[in-house]
Amino acid sequence: xxxxxxxxxxxxxxxxxxxxxxxxxxxxxxxxxxxxxxxxxxxxxxxxxxxxxxxxxxxxxxxxxxxxxxxxxxxxxxxxxxxxxxxxxxxxxxxxxxxxxxxxxxxxxxxxxxxxxxxxxxxxxxxxxxxxxxxxxxxxxxxxxxxxxxxxxxxxxxxxxxxxxxxxxxxxxxxxxxxxxxxxxxxxxxxxxxxxxxxxxxxxxxxxxxxxxxxxxxxxxxxxxxxxxxxxxxxxxxxxxxxxxxxxxx
Amino acid sequence: xxxxxxxxxxxxxxxxxxxxxxxxxxxxxxxxxxxxxxxxxxxxxxxxxxxxxxxxxxxxxxxxxxxxxxxxxxxxxxxxxxxxxxxxxxxxxxxxxxxxxxxxxxxxxxxxxxxxxxxxxxxxxxxxxxxxxxxxxxxxxxxxxxxxxxxxxxxxxxxxxxxxxxxxxxxxxxxxxxxxxxxxxxxxxxxxxxxxxxxxxxxxxxxxxxxxxxxxxxxxxxxxxxxxxxxxxxxxxxxxxxxxxxxxxx
DNA sequence: TACTCGTTTTGATCCAGATCAATCAATGAA
DNA sequence: TTCATTGATTGATCTGGATCAAAACGAGTA
Numbered sequence: 305x306x307x308x309x310x311x312x313x314x315x316x317x318x319x320x321x322x323x324x325x326x327x328x329x330x331x332x333x334x335x336x337x338x339x340x341x342x343x344x345x346x347x348x349x350x351x352x353x354x355x356x357x358x359x360x361x362x363x364x365x366x367x368x369x370x371x372x373x374x375x376x377x378x379x380x381x382x383x384x385x386x387x388x389x390x391x392x393x394x395x396x397x398x399x400x401x402x403x404x405x406x407x408x409x410x411x412x413x414x415x416x417x418x419x420x421x422x423x424x425x426x427x428x429x430x431x432x433x434x435x436x437x438x439x440x441x442x443x444x445x446x447x448x449x450x451x452x453x454x455x456x457x458x459x460x461x462x463x464x465x466x467x468x469x470x471x472x473x474x475x476x477x478x479x480x481x482x483x484x485x486x487x488x489x490x491x492x493x494x495x496x497x498x499x500x501x502x503x504x505x506x507x508x509x510x511x512x513x514x515x516x517x518x519x520x521x522x523x524x525x526x527x528x529x530x531x532x533x534x535x536x537x538x539x540x541x542x543x544x545x546x547x548x549x550x551x552x553x554x
Numbered sequence: 555x556x557x558x559x560x561x562x563x564x565x566x567x568x569x570x571x572x573x574x575x576x577x578x579x580x581x582x583x584x585x586x587x588x589x590x591x592x593x594x595x596x597x598x599x600x601x602x603x604x605x606x607x608x609x610x611x612x613x614x615x616x617x618x619x620x621x622x623x624x625x626x627x628x629x630x631x632x633x634x635x636x637x638x639x640x641x642x643x644x645x646x647x648x649x650x651x652x653x654x655x656x657x658x659x660x661x662x663x664x665x666x667x668x669x670x671x672x673x674x675x676x677x678x679x680x681x682x683x684x685x686x687x688x689x690x691x692x693x694x695x696x697x698x699x700x701x702x703x704x705x706x707x708x709x710x711x712x713x714x715x716x717x718x719x720x721x722x723x724x725x726x727x728x729x730x731x732x733x734x735x736x737x738x739x740x741x742x743x744x745x746x747x748x749x750x751x752x753x754x755x756x757x758x759x760x761x762x763x764x765x766x767x768x769x770x771x772x773x774x775x776x777x778x779x780x781x782x783x784x785x786x787x788x789x790x791x792x793x794x795x796x797x798x799x800x801x802x803x804x
Numbered sequence: 805t806a807c808t809c810g811t812t813t814t815g816a817t818c819c820a821g822a823t824c825a826a827t828c829a830a831t832g833a834a
Numbered sequence: 835t836t837c838a839t840t841g842a843t844t845g846a847t848c849t850g851g852a853t854c855a856a857a858a859c860g861a862g863t864a
Binding site: 386390406407435437438441448450451455460462463507 | 640642656657658684698703705706708709710711712717756757759
């Protein structure tokens with residue numbers, strides 16, 4: 305595969321690392337298999353990077369959509385808020401994940417994206433991405449897969465919100481985080497939450513008190529250890545069996 | 555716009571109507587603006603149609619993904635089912651809507667799609683769609699918007715499942731159906747449900763008994779009239795105020 | 805006509821999680 | 835250091851919707 309060739313050349317690696325574009329695009333495009341020339345083309349695509357302070361908006365509902373954003377470092381939440389002030393967190397995004405797909409439909413952002421910590425993103429002008437992908441079918445395909453994956457993810461959340469009880473929801477959430485941290489080279493069993501209990505609760509459809517109580521319960525059972533935002537998963541198997549246990553009583 | 559020219563020619567219309575491809579693609583592509591030649595090209599795309607009997611699968615979780623499906627007539631539900639037998643309805647699809655987007659990510663269908671009544675679909679081979687869209691940027695853009703719209707829709711459901719109470723959920727659901735029927739030229743205030751109380755409940759995250767009770771309650775308040783699957787919306791304004799009313803008590 | 809099966813409605817009871825409330829810990833500003 | 839603010843934990847109580855149960859209805863079909 306041409307990609308491996310280009311990667312095995314450490315000159316190329318240096319180039320990639322020094323460049324924001326390739327750096328975030330690696331996450332987006334790596335499974336695809338592009339040659340050096342194609343990576344070159346892509347470097348143009350996402351050349352602008354932006355730092356976002358903790359608590360600041362990356363984009364706001366209603367603002368004009370022009371770019372997707374790849375998280376380079378840090379993390380974000382996306383949320384909808386209704387007229388009456390209710391806020392629903394619809395997702396958490398960490399390094400390498402892509403934000404802004406919801407904006408394509410109306411050319412207007414359909415949610416708020418807020419940094420959970422000081423973060424950095426690469427801006428990917430959407431029109432440019434479309435243009436380039438016309439001549440790079442593998443990039444186009446990869447992009448379609450990313451959009452589709454977002455749909456599948458959302459449907460997973462619907463399953464969680466529609467049918468699970470509190471303990472199952474939190475277990476699912478923790479295991480999901482664990483998997484994502486480990487995929488990024490961090491510990492799967494020892495990590496710090498970037499979000500508050502209230503944000504977790506909003507995402508999981510429960511009140512912050514219930515989140516806290518459920519953490520405590522799992523801790524009593526020695527499945528996890530909780531110290532404020534610091535989580536240790538002591539027994540990943542038992543945590544896994546928590547999911548879907550309730551109706552397994554048959 | 556070239557599209558209007560082609561449409562105003564009734565010979566073209568006859569051609570389009572006689573042809574499954576254009577027929578469903580009209581729904582998909584009409585806002586885009588294509589000329590006759592482009593419509594010609596598209597006709598190739600979705601030439602195969604398929605009839606699905608009520609209760610039969612259009613596709614099943616795990617089966618190989620190759621095509622998207624445009625609903626030509628009838629309606630479908632999509633659902634996930636877990637090992638333990640729990641079933642979560644993730645969406646209802648009616649004429650002109652596009653099914654199968656979840657399959658792109660893994661090249662495997664990630665949900666079941668089941669006909670709610672005898673229905674007909676157009677099959678749209680996905681690879682072909684990608685190829686054609688390379689030379690038809692407006693088609694590519696339209697496709698991206700459709701995918702994005704699905705993401706926005708799913709996030710709306712997350713909002714519903716995460717934060718609303720039973721009455722708000724059902725009101726939201728009815729108003730959504732109403733809008734979709736009316737967009738298709740049917741009455742916005744008088745229609746027949748295609749799904750059971752149980753399916754509605756699964757989609758809205760509540761039990762069928764609660765769905766029934768909530769229907770009854772809205773009927774007592776003279777906001778709607780329910781006769782089995784037949785729904786009349788008598789007071790669309792009051793139904794609208796049901797959404798988000800609960801926390802408007804401030 | 806009666807019988808079956810799936811769906812819907814309605815009633816009675818129960819409980820998971822919401823709500824209300826108090827306390828405690830961590831962080832940061834004055 | 836003290837004070838203020840924000841987030842987390844824990845307890846006590848309440849309630850919306852789940853669960854259990856029964857009856858009614860409608861569409862087939864024998």
